[in-house]
Amino acid sequence: MARKRSLSTVQAALRILAYLAEHPEGVEVKEVARLLGKSLSTAYALLNSLVEEGFAVKTERGYRAGSAKPVPLQATPLEEALEELYLRTRERCYLALLTPEGVRLKTRGRQGQPHPLGESLPEEAHALALGKVLLAHGALPLPPLRPRTPYTLTDPLALEEELARVRESGLAAEMEEYAQGLSGLAAPLFGPEGQLLGALGVVVPARRFPFAFSRLARALSEVAQVSAYLKPPEPPSLAPPPEPSFRVEVLEPPPPLREGANLREFAGLHRASLEDPEAFWGGFAREFHWERPWEKVLDKETKRWFVGGLTNAALNALDRHLPERAQQVALLTLDGEGHLEKWTYRELQDLSARLAGVLKGLGVGPGDRVALYLPTGLEAALSLLATARLGAVHVALPVGLGPEALRERLLQSQARLLIAADGYFRRGQLVPLRPVVEAALKDLDLPVLWHVRGSTEFLERASEGSPLEAVPVPAQHPLFLLHTSGSTGIPKGVVHGHGGYMVGVAWALRYLFDLKPGEVFHTTADLFWVVGHSFGLYAPLFLGGTSLLVEDRPDHPSPAAFYERLKRLGVDILLTSPTVLRALRRHGEARPTALRLVGSVGEALAPEVWRWTRDHLAWPLDNWWQTELGAPALATPLALPAKPGYVGVPLPGVEARVVDAEGHVLPPGAKGHLVLLQAGPAQMVNLLGGENPWRGGLYWTGDLATWDEEGYFRILGRSEEVIKVGEARLGTAEVEAAALTHPQVAEAAAIGVPGEEGEEVVVFVVPKKEVPEDLKPLLAEKLKAHLLRHLGPVPPPRILFAERLPRTRSGKILRRLLKAELLGMDPGDTSGLEEEYGTGKAS
């Protein structure tokens, strides 16, 4: 009897594998879609899941067969059982088989029915099948259900009651965590000798489950008997032990990226940078304009760079490129109202020189501090450049700071002038700033140069100034003061200089982020954070590049708009944060862009997010640094293979170690404090109001890390964020990375609270989809088990659900706030808190 069968996912996958084997030269996605008669997105999903399992490899123009080989399913009679079950129930059925390689899943369902688990089968679906087996192990007594259900869908209360009874039976479990509104039922398959072969299950919509239960249970118990009369296909064995807590994958960048990179050899270069900084940094620095050359590249004693040199960062950002790049677009600005504008190097040079003239007219001179309170955009960029041109020091204060925080910083920096906007756009809404500024300035005698939104007043005022030549200043002369985000308490004022900063950030953009002439660079960071200073403005301009500045949130009004923007404006390289990447991942499938590379900075990039980024956006460039360091210190350049989860190796000029609390170097694999023996030229020149991180010849980063034999570092979290659970020391980042490997988890934050054994780990979880209240305990249990599997033998963590995590505006999780809320303590300074957090709801 010829039965018309729909192509199941597994069948489709097998067909693709056969096709890939026939075409060693590689196939394109559309060929696969045609082969299967399925949509392109289905083909993508299938291919990506095959790539993840190693069966296929993504190439430049498509896919080719991978090295992993599929395990042939030999349990044909069991497949028949699956078919039998389907024919009896006419519902979606599953067959889970235990093989030496692990669980293999097969499915059979009605034609045209959407697959309840989505297009790809996550490993957790296998686990579900096994879980069912364990639940139903032994016998299948019918629970006390009414044999013939009198209920109809119009009686939801009765239905609910019946459903509860089914759940109580222990034979069925909710599948909400995999697919909303589904319930499942499974039976074990025993071989002739009573050994467990696998499981057979059926899944139906939860609302129909009570009606169908008796019928399904009967069909299942009968069909499940079949296996007892079979010869076992292979000596069965249990699934291999769960993955080690952190599986290290080593991934080579795609050859075109690696071979075309600005930096192709790393080890020798790194050595040269440490052994002969004069030649290494000096050679690069000579590309810039120096009014007077330096006498010494690096004075190791004082950690001063380009000693004796005179230069100006704004001159090197603009004037140096004239006239060659006069008509090249330097900045693309997209304001909160959606106006896109292009500014050439000539225009920026002209406007900033004139604005510098205006500032001079207002009494600003070299060394004076100019505070800026502006949203990302042209006016902010001009203000930074004009201040730098004068040799004055810009103090950028991100909009969103409250009046007290603003006042505190204005006082600390002793600003001579404030340039402020009267509003900024957040999610399309104009947020007024004038009241904040007025409250902050109360009784202060500080002149304000206003940028009135919706008018060209500021630009007109600027263009009336007489152009001012850039003032050459010593390399160490302060360029800016920037307050570090408040994840560690009271804000510190970090001071960067003109010379070393210029050389350091430009080097990183060219050789780490691999910017090529004619490319468009974009960072989602606020222009007034260090990432925005270094890579939104200065480094792209130092290299004569083109940078896109966006005022509003990257995903406003939607993630689709973000992708569209990247595509339309031809952004080649994106520098963003794991927060943004997680948000995009949470949203689902990405749209095609022209991205070549995606840098990630701000916190540890979990392997899951790393992989998602690679599969959906572009090759990820993880990197680690701090406001104090000005530019990346640890990273994985394209010349080296990536190890997702490990941020990478020390970059030129940087030497790093993992040490214990006394500063003794720890061997690879051990957890300890990340310290730097040397930092690159972009490091700060001064620090206001904080403890000097250089102690005993070491720069204490305050982060916990481990490193491996090859010198790759893995960041585990802030050292003040280490959790001592019993004997174990867990980094918050470590726990969070483990939580993120669960498919239900969108975001996670781990904290330690006083508990029975020293500290107890509490994990705040933001689920990918909203979880109904009554299912939360179940999901919490699942997550607990999941975490234990990844973290090893530690007391079980507590799971709390949240809608959103409190973050600083630079994207760092404010764990301190979660802890305070949980323990009912004072949260301290929350001025750096992102405004959308509201109240961190824990449930």
Add this chain to the structure above:
Amino acid sequence: MALEKLLRAEERLWAPEHLRQQANLQDFQGEYQRSLEDPEGFWGAWARRFHWEKPFEKVLEWNLPEHRWFLGGTTNAAYNALDRQVARGLRNKLALLYLSEEGREEKLTYGELLDRVRRLATGLRRLGVGKGDRVVIYMPLTLEGVMAMLATAYLGAIHSVVYAGLGVSALRERILDAGAKVVIAGDVSYRRGKGVDLRSIVEEAIKDLPLQVVWFQRAYKAELPEGHHDFQELLWQTPPEARAEMVEAEHPLFILYTSGSTGKPKGVVHVHGGYMVGTTYHLRTFFDAKDDDVFWATSDIGWIVGHSYIVYAPLLEGLTSVLREGAPDYPDPGAFWQVVERYRVNIMFTAPTAVRMFMRFGPEWPAKYDLSSLRLLGVAGEPLNPEALRWAYEHLAEGGRRGFVADNWWQTELGGPTLGTPLVLPAKPGFAGVALPGVEAGVVDEEGRPVPPGQGGLLVLRRPFPHMMRTVWGNHERYLQYWREVPGGVYAAGDVASQDEEGYFSVLGRADDVLNVAGHRIGTADVESALVSHPAVAEAAVIGVPDPLKGEAIKAFVVLRLGQTPSEELKEGLVQHVRRELGPIATPSEIVFLDKLPKTRSGKILRRLLKARELGKDPGDLSTLEE
């Protein structure tokens, strides 16, 4: 001795020393000699600066009057203007800067322009446009107009831009003559703060023609009938898939219609290879363009100057080209100078009629603005009278302390500057300049015999250059006439000129019945036929009379049909009629009703007599006048 004295006394206006020293072409004489002695080596070397998919094997094949260049080579002018620049790292450099009268700007980088052109080319390909197909473009001076040209060229199709201002019959005639498959048209152009309706002209011109129409709609989005498409939709709903079609060097790039004395407009054909090579050569050597210059040709894409120096040459050389829609003196007479100041324009290319207009407004207007960026003002289109040259030199070039005024003479047929005053030579008021590299020019009598210096005669060219036209579309015979008009195997430009001892040419005016109104060539026959097509008109004769601003203005003599009475209303009606038929540039400035026209015995209208009467001159030999 006396002559030497005379020459010394002659007025010479030099470019400033620093400009001459930095000129791209320093040794003009040497370059000129090389260009004539070894044209193949000379043009071949320049051509190799561009991308050739297949390199050419032979630079020139010259069988009088046929000339073919860069044989065996394949290339694409639009590819060289776009893909090549993006590959050179100019992706984020401004290619085009559009300005409206009210100062609204739109900037387009090379990367964006390439993206748009690829999209539009993909869309046009879907409409069935392929290599060799003709696309008529009737677009206002906008970025979209340039995109339309480049997208057509990208596909190896042939564009024929019709100035969006020409009237119904002029447009229809050109669509039919070119055999266009697709028309890309704008619905409105903006001038003096007002919208000028183009839609109704196009609709009437294409009536009953089996055409696909792409509408660039700015005024409002109309419901479009079958076969009509919206420009923006076509652009944005197609992916940037198209790749440049590589064509033979001699493959037509565009047809551009120009008026002749015979009535029917001539479709001058230019080709990818030679046009690309020649126009860029003069951009660099005559206009002295540097890599980072902002270049502003104030013409329109509807004319040859717009083709060569708004679109192709600046983009082929990676410059930033400015286009400004609207009137030069709107909103005020300082509008142009504001643009120069704001965008730091380095080189400007305009027409004598514009210079005369600036002159009339007075030097206070340019003086208000910072013109320090402006190095060179090219002027072409009609003879530049000495007063205008002196004025421009004084007030736009700071009397030669900052810049230079470079007069030049050429034609639609010639693609780029042919006679002109290069930066390194002095300008002489009243003289357009010398023959430029590659050009061998002379002044001859009707028998082809050279006339002595100082004496008037016919301006002829003795050899072709790469950017010279190849044929007249659909009428090669008409092309041959250019070379047969005057004995001796020379190209007759149709202009009367004289040459001085130093080789400077003075172009005096047309030798035929063609008017030059504000730089635009208008055939008297065109205007006469337009008048006669009016139901009230029996006969008409048109002459050009001197005009302080436009150079020449159109004066029409009209004989009415029996039963029609002359009236002011009828005059106005006739003016409007011609305007609608031919477009505003051909509007008669004066209409005179006559009982009959002076004619020869053979029935030809004696325009000479009308003109002589008009100017109060001796009408000359009237022996053939009808009684």
